[in-house]
Amino acid sequence: MKQNYQVPAFLTKLWTLVDDSCTNELVCWSEEGCSFIVLDEQRFSKEVLPLYYKHCNMTSFIRQLNMYGFHKVVPLDSGLLKEDGRGDSVEFQHEHFRKDQPHLLTLIHRKVSVSRGVDDAGQISQILVEISQARGWQDSFDFKLMALCRDNESLWRELNSLQQKHQQQHRIICKIMQFIINTVGSKGMKGLKRKLPMIEISGETHSVPKYSRPSDSSVDSNLPSFSMPETPSPQDIPQLDSLSPGVYSNGMVFSDITHLLEPLPEQDSDPVVENTCPTSPLSPALSPVDLTLSLLDDPAGQDMAEKLAERNELVDPLSLIDSSLAAIQAYPLSPSLDTLDELFRPTSESDTHTPKRKRETKQGGNTHSYKYTAGIVRPVLQHEDLSFGGDSVEADILPSLLRLAQEASIPLHTDTLSV
C-alpha cells in the first residue's frame, strides 16, 4: 500500500481508488482497462475524493488529472442532455494509466513549468566549459601573436639589412661611376680632367647639399617624430657626403609598435605615397585615427613639399644641362653626375612617411593586466636617397649616351613624384 518512490502520491492514490472494488459504483475502469470512469461525479467528489486527497472538489481532481497529462474522453452521446442526475459520468484516460499495470505509473510525469533549477545547473556547467575553452583560445592567440611579432621583427631586421646592402651597393655604383668618369675623363680629355675633381667636389658640395640637405632635414624632422628619440639616427650621411657626391641619407631608425590601437574597422591600404593608417572609431579623443591622420598629414605635407622642391631643383639643373651642352668638355662630367644623382634620388621620398608609423597610443579600457607589447622590433629602414647627380654629357667621348641616361632618369623622377 506504500507508494513507489518516484511516483507522486496523486497517481498511486488515483490508481488505488480507481482499482478499489468498493467504489466501483462511483469510479471504475473502462471495459478495455485503458481509462477510468467517474460514474457519479457528485458522490465521487464528496465521498471518494476526501478519502485520498485533501479536498472534495471535482475540479481540483480534474486539475491534477490534467497536470499529469490525463485527458477527458469525449462521450459519443455528448449531444443529448441527460435529464436524470444519474447520467453525469466523466471519463479520463492516459497512455500509461492501465488496469492491472500500476508499474506504468512511473512513466507518467507531472507537467512542470520550466523548472529553472535543472536549467541553470546545466547551463552553468556548460558555461564553465565554454569559458575554459575560450581561455585556451586566448592562450593560443597570444602565442600566435607573439610568434607573429617575432616574425615581424625578423622581417624588419632582414629588410633593414637588405636596405643597408642596397645602400652599400649604391655606394659602389657611385664609385664605379666616379671611376668611369675619372677614367674616361682622364683618358678622353686630357686638359679637362683636372676640372672634374674640382667640379665634382664643388659641384657636389653645391648641388648635393641643396638637394640632400632638404632630404636630411626631412629625415630629421620626420623620423624623430615618428621614430623614437632614443635611437639617434645613425649618420653615415656626413661621411658619405664627404665621400661621394651621390649620398645616401642613411638613417637607421628603430620604431616599435608598443601601443595597440582599437580594432580598426576599415583600413585603407596605402602603399608608397599615401599611406593611410588604420583608424579606430572607438576612441575619438585620442583615437588612432587622429593620430594616424596627424602622422600622415605631416609626412604627406612634407613629402609633397619636398617633392615639389625636389622637382624644381631637378627641373632646373636639367634645363641647365640641356641648354649648356655647348661647354661639354668641362661640363660633361658634372652633368652626368647630375643625371645619376637624380636617378639616385627619387624613390627615397616615398619611404619618408613610412617611418612615421611609430606611435605609442596607450590602450585604454584594458582592465586586464595584459600589457602585452607586441614586441615588434622595427628598424626603420634607411631612407637612403639614391641621388647621385650627373648631367647630360656629350663630349667627344660619349656624352650623348650620358644624356640619354639623364633623360631616362627624368621621367622616373616624375614617376616617383607622381606616386
Added chain:
Amino acid sequence: MKQNYQVPAFLTKLWTLVDDSCTNELVCWSEEGCSFIVLDEQRFSKEVLPLYYKHCNMTSFIRQLNMYGFHKVVPLDSGLLKEDGRGDSVEFQHEHFRKDQPHLLTLIHRKVSVSRGVDDAGQISQILVEISQARGWQDSFDFKLMALCRDNESLWRELNSLQQKHQQQHRIICKIMQFIINTVGSKGMKGLKRKLPMIEISGETHSVPKYSRPSDSSVDSNLPSFSMPETPSPQDIPQLDSLSPGVYSNGMVFSDITHLLEPLPEQDSDPVVENTCPTSPLSPALSPVDLTLSLLDDPAGQDMAEKLAERNELVDPLSLIDSSLAAIQAYPLSPSLDTLDELFRPTSESDTHTPKRKRETKQGGNTHSYKYTAGIVRPVLQHEDLSFGGDSVEADILPSLLRLAQEASIPLHTDTLSV
C-alpha cells in the same frame, strides 16, 4: 549501548530506540523490518525522544532522519483528516536501516552540505569575472593585431620602397653598362665590334623569351586573384617602359587577406632551404603544409634548375674571359655582356613562388560568420625583372650589342611577369 566508532550517535540511538520492545507502542519496526513507524508522534516526542536525545521535538528528530538520508514513507490515506489525536503515525525508512541488521548502520552517512546555492552564486559571479577578463583579452588581442597589421603595412611600404630603389639602381646599372658599352665600343674597338658574339647572343635572347613568356601569363593570372581588385595597381611601369629599355615590371598590388585559416596548434619552423609554412591540422586535404611544400618545391626546383643553368651560362663567359684574355680588346666586351645579361635574368624566379601564395585553404569548422578582412594593405612588390634592356643605341660602334641587350630584357620581363 556503546556506539561503534564511525557510526554517529544518532544512528545507534535510533536503532536502539526503535528496536527497544519497551517502546513498541510508540515506535516500532514495520512488518517487513525495512522501516520504522512512530505510532504516536505526540507521546513519542515527549516520552521517548528525551531518553535518547537532548530534545523532545519531533521536528528535530525528523531533521536528523533526513540528515542521514531517511525518507518518510507516505501513507496512501493521507487525505483523510483524523480528528482524534491517536491516528497520527509517521513512517521512515532507509536503505541500510534494517531490523536485526545494526551492522548496516556503518553504511549510513550524514549528509554534508555541499551547498549548491553558494556554488551557483559563486560560479555565476566567477563566470562574470572571467567573461570580463576574456573581454579584456579580446581587446588586447585586437589591439595587438591592429598593431601587427600596421606593422605589416609598414613592412610592405618599406619593402616596396626598397624594391623601387632596387629598380632604380638597376636602371642605373643598365645605364652604366650602356655607357660602358658605348664608350668602350666607340673607343676601344672599331673593327671588332661587329663580331658575332652578338648573333650568338641574339640567339639566346630569342630562346629566352619563349621561356619567360608563359611565366608572364602566370603572373597575370595569379597576382590578380590574390591581390585586391579594388586597388588598381599603380602603374609606374608604363612610364618606366617609356623611359628605359630595361624595364621593371612594376606593379603595386594590394592584397588583403580576407580568409582565415584555423589556428595552428604546432608548427615547425623551417629555415633555410625548405620553408615549411604554417599548417593547419584541421584540414589535411588542403593543409597549409601541403600548400607550402608545393609552393616551395616549385620554386626550389626552379631555383636549382635555374641556378644550374645560370652556372653553366656564367661559367662559360667566365672561362671565356679567363681563357681569352689574350684577345682582350674585342673579346672581353661581348662575353662580359653576355654574362651580365645572364645575370640579369635569373633571380626573378624567386618571385615565382610569391604569387603562389594564393591558396584556398578552406577554413573548416568556423561556425561563425566572420566577415572580417584583416585590412591589410599589401602592396605587391613589383617583380621587377632585372633584365637589362638595351636602349636605343646609336653608334656605328656597337649598336648591335645594345640592341641585343634590349631584346634580352624583353624576355626577362615576361619572365618576371610569368611569376
Added chain:
Amino acid sequence: MKQNYQVPAFLTKLWTLVDDSCTNELVCWSEEGCSFIVLDEQRFSKEVLPLYYKHCNMTSFIRQLNMYGFHKVVPLDSGLLKEDGRGDSVEFQHEHFRKDQPHLLTLIHRKVSVSRGVDDAGQISQILVEISQARGWQDSFDFKLMALCRDNESLWRELNSLQQKHQQQHRIICKIMQFIINTVGSKGMKGLKRKLPMIEISGETHSVPKYSRPSDSSVDSNLPSFSMPETPSPQDIPQLDSLSPGVYSNGMVFSDITHLLEPLPEQDSDPVVENTCPTSPLSPALSPVDLTLSLLDDPAGQDMAEKLAERNELVDPLSLIDSSLAAIQAYPLSPSLDTLDELFRPTSESDTHTPKRKRETKQGGNTHSYKYTAGIVRPVLQHEDLSFGGDSVEADILPSLLRLAQEASIPLHTDTLSV
C-alpha cells in the same frame, strides 16, 4: 469571514483563529499584542488547525508562517526540557501581525522564490550571449591572425625575392667591375698597372680580409643559431664560386616559424650578425627593455665604429683618387678598385645587427602560459655579404684583379655555406 482580496487566506485565517476567544487556551495573542502564542502545540495542531486549514500538522502551519515572514520568538527558558506535555508553547511574531489591527495584514507578503531563479536566469542568459560574442571574436581573431600569417609569408617571399635580386645585382656590379678592370686594364695602361694599384690593392686585400673575415666568422657563428640547423643552406654558392669572383653568397632560405614558443624567455634569432630577439617579460633580468637597449647600443656602437672605419678607408682612396688624378692612366684604376673593394665590405655585417632595433615590449603581468604556434613561414634571408675581397694580383694585364675578385668570393661562399 470573507478575506480581503489581496490578503491570502492563510493570513486572514491566522488572524481569525488567533483572535478567536474560543481557542484562547490553545492559541492567543501575546500580552503586547505583537505576537501570538500557541500554548499547546499538540492540541492546537489537532484541534484548531483543521478548523481553518486542510491539515493538522504544526509543521505545515509553521511553514506557512515562515513563508509569510513570521518568526519564532525564542523563549528564554529554551534550555530546560519540560517533561510534561503542557509546557511546549510556541510564539511567533510578524511586524504587521498585530492584535486589533487586521488591516495591517495587507502589508504581509508571501515570499516568492525569486531568489536565484529570476536573478540568475537573467545573468545566465546574458552570460550565454556574451560567450557567443566571445566566440565570434575568437573566430574573428583567428581569421585575422591567419591573414597576418599569410601576409608575413608574402613579405618573406618578397623580401627574399628582393634579396636575390640584390644579389643578382651585386653579381652584375662585380661583372661590371671585372669588365672595367679588364677593359681599362687591357686598354689604357700597360706599364702603369703594376704601379701602386697592386700595392694598394694588396694592402687593402690584406687589411680588408682581416676585417671582413671576422665579420664572416661572426656570421657563421651567429646565423646558425638563428636559422635552423636542419635546413641545409641552399648552395648556389658553389655555382657562384665557379662563376664569378665577386660573389654574393646567395642562399634562398625559407624558414617557417612553426613552433610557437612560449613567451620566449630566450630567443636566438639572429640574423646576420647578432640580432637579439624579443625577450620574455617573465625574466626581468633579461627584460626586453634591457635587451633592446643593449642591443641598440651595441649595434649603434658597431655601426658608428664601422662607419668611421669605413669612412676612413673610403676617404683615403677617394682622396687618393682626387689627389692622384695626374696619374690617371694607371692610377685611376687601383684606387677605384680599392674604393670599391671597401664598399663591398662594410655595411653588410654592421647592418645585420642593426635590426636589433628597438622594441618596447613591456609585457607585464601575463599570467597565462601561451602555447601558441603561429604558422609563420619565415624564409631566412640570405645574409649575403657584399664583400668583395681583393687578393694578391699579378698579371701583366689585369688578370690579377680578376683573380682577386674570385678569391674574394671564396670566403663569402664559405660564409654562406656555413650558414
Added chain:
DNA sequence: GGCGTTCTAGAATATTCGCCC
C-alpha cells in the same frame, strides 16, 4: 571538524482560482 539542535528555506506536489479560446 563533525555532530546535534533549531529555525528557516527550497522544492515538489497539491489545491484553488481564473482566464481564454
Added chain:
DNA sequence: CGGGCGAATATTCTAGAACGC
C-alpha cells in the same frame, strides 16, 4: 460552456544555515 492551462497559494518533505558542543 467547458476543457485546458497559468498562476498563486497550500501542504509536505527535505535541505540550508547558524550556533553550540
